[in-house]
Amino acid sequence: MALATSQIDFAAIEARERASTKKKWPSVVVAAFVSLIWVVPFYYMLVSIFKTHAEYTANNPLSLPEGFSPIADNAISAWNTAKMGAGFANSAMYGIVGAGLAVFFAAMAAYGLTRISFKRQNFWFMLIFAGTIFPFQIYLIPLFFAYQKIGIINTHFGMLLFYTAVCIPFPVLVLRNYLNGLSREMDEAARMDGASEFRVFWSIILPNCIGPMTATFLLQFTWIWNDLLFSTVLGNREEVRSIMNSLQIFHGSYTTAGPNLTLTAALIASLPAIVLFLLLRRHFMEGMRVTGV
Amino acid sequence: MATVGLKDIVKVYGRHIAVRGVDLEIQDKSFTVFVGPSGCGKSTMLRMIAGLEIISHGEMRLDGKIVNDTPPRERGVAMVFQSYALYPHKTVRQNLEFSLKLEKLPPDQIASRVNKAVNLLEIEPYLDRKPAQLSGGQRQRVAMGRAIVREPKVFLFDEPLSNLDAKLRNQMRIEIKKLQRRLQVTTIYVTHDQVEAMTLADVIVVMRDGVIEQSGTPMQIFESPANQFIAGFIGTPQMNFFAGSVSMSRGVATFVGEGFKLPISKSRFGTGFEEGQNLTAGFRPEDIVPQERSKSAKLSADFLSAIGFTEMLGNETLLFSSYAGTEFVSRMAQPRFVAQDEIMKFKFNVEKMHLFDGDTGMSIRAA
Ligand SMILES: Nc1ncnc2c1ncn2[C@@H]1O[C@H](COP(=O)(O)OP(=O)(O)O)[C@@H](O)[C@H]1O
Numbered sequence: 001m002a003l004a005t006s007q008i009d010f011a012a013i014e015a016r017e018r019a020s021t022k023k024k025w026p027s028v029v030v031a032a033f034v035s036l037i038w039v040v041p042f043y044y045m046l047v048s049i050f051k052t053h054a055e056y057t058a059n060n061p062l063s064l065p066e067g068f069s070p071i072a073d074n075a076i077s078a079w080n081t082a083k084m085g086a087g088f089a090n091s092a093m094y095g096i097v098g099a100g101l102a103v104f105f106a107a108m109a110a111y112g113l114t115r116i117s118f119k120r121q122n123f124w125f126m127l128i129f130a131g132t133i134f135p136f137q138i139y140l141i142p143l144f145f146a147y148q149k150i151g152i153i154n155t156h157f158g159m160l161l162f163y164t165a166v167c168i169p170f171p172v173l174v175l176r177n178y179l180n181g182l183s184r185e186m187d188e189a190a191r192m193d194g195a196s197e198f199r200v201f202w203s204i205i206l207p208n209c210i211g212p213m214t215a216t217f218l219l220q221f222t223w224i225w226n227d228l229l230f231s232t233v234l235g236n237r238e239e240v241r242s243i244m245n246s247l248q249i250f251h252g253s254y255t256t257a258g259p260n261l262t263l264t265a266a267l268i269a270s271l272p273a274i275v276l277f278l279l280l281r282r283h284f285m286e287g288m289r290v291t292g293v
Numbered sequence: 294m295a296t297v298g299l300k301d302i303v304k305v306y307g308r309h310i311a312v313r314g315v316d317l318e319i320q321d322k323s324f325t326v327f328v329g330p331s332g333c334g335k336s337t338m339l340r341m342i343a344g345l346e347i348i349s350h351g352e353m354r355l356d357g358k359i360v361n362d363t364p365p366r367e368r369g370v371a372m373v374f375q376s377y378a379l380y381p382h383k384t385v386r387q388n389l390e391f392s393l394k395l396e397k398l399p400p401d402q403i404a405s406r407v408n409k410a411v412n413l414l415e416i417e418p419y420l421d422r423k424p425a426q427l428s429g430g431q432r433q434r435v436a437m438g439r440a441i442v443r444e445p446k447v448f449l450f451d452e453p454l455s456n457l458d459a460k461l462r463n464q465m466r467i468e469i470k471k472l473q474r475r476l477q478v479t480t481i482y483v484t485h486d487q488v489e490a491m492t493l494a495d496v497i498v499v500m501r502d503g504v505i506e507q508s509g510t511p512m513q514i515f516e517s518p519a520n521q522f523i524a525g526f527i528g529t530p531q532m533n534f535f536a537g538s539v540s541m542s543r544g545v546a547t548f549v550g551e552g553f554k555l556p557i558s559k560s561r562f563g564t565g566f567e568e569g570q571n572l573t574a575g576f577r578p579e580d581i582v583p584q585e586r587s588k589s590a591k592l593s594a595d596f597l598s599a600i601g602f603t604e605m606l607g608n609e610t611l612l613f614s615s616y617a618g619t620e621f622v623s624r625m626a627q628p629r630f631v632a633q634d635e636i637m638k639f640k641f642n643v644e645k646m647h648l649f650d651g652d653t654g655m656s657i658r659a660a
């Protein structure tokens with residue numbers, strides 16, 4: 001027997017269903033309270049970047065700004081004080097080239113680990129995989145002395161070498177799993193079609209790995225971009241200084257810049273990673289889905 | 294075009310022997326089908342011929358030339374995979390062009406070869422689609438097209454129809470046969486489906502446990518299977534087997550089953566029988582003939598049996614029953630309604646009886 005739709009009391013159903021959600025208000029309160037932990041600093045940043053130094057010191061730090069105009073001055077002054085232009089250029093180079101190379105090498109390693117049979121395959125994989133297990137900080141001191149000894153400390157090359165190397169293991173893990181799921185018959189077909197080993201990798205495997213490669217590239221780029229520790233220790237000279245490192249000028253004991261400048265600089269510094277994510281969002285999500293990262 | 298010679302081919306994976314000594318001569322322009330149960334080494338054979346697996350031992354010749362160490366691309370063989378293995382990121386056209394571009398053929402030649410294959414397979418409408426946008430049957434055609442454009446000496450197919458539904462499978466089977474006739478290319482085809490083997494092959498090669506059990510034309514295999522395994526494997530429903538033994542009287546051998554006796558023809562089975570020897574008699578479903586009740590006075594029945602259940606296929610009915618503890622299937626060529634538990638009379642068509650050694654399973658035939 002079909003129910004005539006005119007007989008349905010939509011209001012009653014809605015009220016009944018709403019009643020069951022109402023009882024959850026204690027958890028909503030807790031959730032709202034917890035979310036303040038994230039919202040307040042964000043709000044603090046948002047109001048501070050629109051204040052002059054004088055305005056910032058005169059009023060309560062959480063008060064609303066008097067206008068929007070000071071942001072232009074803040075931005076220019078932050079940019080110049082921290083020499084952010086050079087930092088941007090350096091970090092962009094480290095991020096794009098370092099993460100790019102790392103993902104490319106990782107793809108080659110993953111191809112080898114899944115498609116070419118050689119001795120102790122698992123041993124080599126575990127060796128690379130070990131790179132994702134230990135905290136990176138343990139490399140810091142040995143690297144510093146080694147870099148000093150061979151003379152690549154405070155060089156673009158040294159920085160790039162470190163970033164590339166340290167960013168390889170995680171993409172290897174992801175791409176190896178992904179390649180294991182890709183049809184082997186596909187590369188056998190290519191081999192029969194006359195493709196060399198490199199051809200199979202370049203023309204058949206790589207184009208089918210765009211998703212996970214983009215996803216891991218973004219993750220590694222962001223890590224390099226946000227790295228402060230290694231760039232401080234291995235590349236503290238002005239010409240090789242990364243963007244995050246250059247922000248430290250606001251932090252020193254002789255600094256005269258107020259929190260309004262510091263926060264403006266921090267916001268500017270984090271923009272590229274956000275923009276990149278938005279641009280590659282589609283690939284990123286796809287990559288996440290297939291890799292289950 | 295091409296002949297393929299296989300001599301004492303062996304393939305081992307670590308300690309596991311997948312193929313244990315295969316000898317076979319494949320004629321030019323012939324359609325050879327490797328058939329056998331899953332895991333018997335058919336794919337391994339094909340992949341060795343393709344050059345995708347190293348041949349552990351033995352010699353493979355293409356047109357008389359040893360090619361054991363020739364890489365796949367230089368062998369001039371093309372393969373259609375079970376999963377089709379199309380390149381997902383390339384359009385249908387790019388899939389077809391890939392091998393020709395690697396060969397560095399001039400563009401006009403690439404275009405003409407692709408067009409030829411496209412017309413042959415009628416895949417023109419999908420040329421600019423990606424494989425994901427094609428149905429199973431369309432992908433299958435593209436996979437064949439990719440093999441055809443290379444104008445190979447030998448076509449290899451590994452269970453190409455197993456991912457299609459029954460109707461499409463029948464249709465594609467016929468198309469593959471037509472295509473092979475038309476292109477006149479030596480073809481090696483692997484399947485576990487004996488119907489495909491029977492319908493496609495010029496030569497059927499039956500494999501089991503890494504060895505060839507028998508090779509021959511479909512009719513040879515069907516009518517004179519070399520052993521009980523092949524007799525049971527080829528033909529649906531499969532051959533019925535009845536255990537029994539030999540009884541000799543005045544030099545004439547008789548097959549004695551449980552509750553029935555059948556004469557053993559000297560001209561068909563020879564004279565090498567001994568009293569008490571174990572035998573297995575084989576009858577195909579059409580050779581256990583149900584007898585009409587009305588005519589029972591005239592036709593002598595060999596035995597009576599109650600029908601367990603029936604499969605009515607319209608043009609014929611399969612009767613499932615058991616006799617003396619042995620289950621059997623009978624094919625009723627002129628179907629009528631048969632009730633379950635109905636007692637029917639059956640007669641063996643002795644002319645078509647197969648005999649196998651009860652211990653070794655080998656076929657018994659007059660020398
Ligand atoms: N790469 C491999 N490594 C180890 N054993 C394999 C490999 N490929 C196939 N085999 C084994 O070889 C035997 C034959 O396999 P295959 O040729 O694929 O059988 P099928 O007749 O079903 O195509 C099977 O027992 C299978 O487990």
Ligand SMILES: [Mg+2]
Nearest residue numbers: 335336337452
């Ligand atoms: Mg197989």
